[in-house]
Amino acid sequence: MADPDPRYPCSSIEDDFNYGSCVASANVHIRMAFLRKVYSILSLQVLLTTVTSTFFLYFDSIRTFVHESPALILVCALGSLGLIFALTLNRHKHPLNLYLLFGFTLLEALTVAFVVTFYDVYIVLQAFILTTAVFLGLTVCTLQSKRDFSKFGAGLFATLWILCLSGILK
DSSP: OOOOOTTSOSSSGGGGGSTTOOGGGSOHHHHHHHHHHHHHHHHHHHHHHHHHHHHHHHOHHHHHHHHHOTHHHHHHHHHHHHHHHHHHHTTTSTTHHHHHHHHHHHHHHHHHHHHHTTSOHHHHHHHHHHHHHHHHHHHHHHHHOOOOOGGGHHHHHHHHHHHHHHHHHO
């Protein structure tokens, strides 16, 4: 039998970081730290998008500039695609991956802000409240539930498409 690779210890908390291990099978402290990190990043992304959209929605000079420059949304959308591709290639290169994620978040926030300027404030506020409610509900469900919903993936995906298409057809 071959000697175990010394870079990958077999009987300690370092097992949580070995190749092939997943967060679900990690120590509870590792799982909670992972959730804190993910939700911190997600909260910062939502905050940046909200602040950017608010500025674009309430300042008439910015709104006028956006309406006179429709190509900017295309630039931001293509930039987002480019950054998502770069993120895929550099996902293990820290801190480059965080800089790329910040750039992606900024471009997505600008894209949402551009779109928001074309709608009434009350509609945007409704969408924000609904999105916040869904986000908080899913967060509570994730943190409190002991169930594994991954087996429902295909059904949930199909249901999502049905809801999206029925919303478009309505």
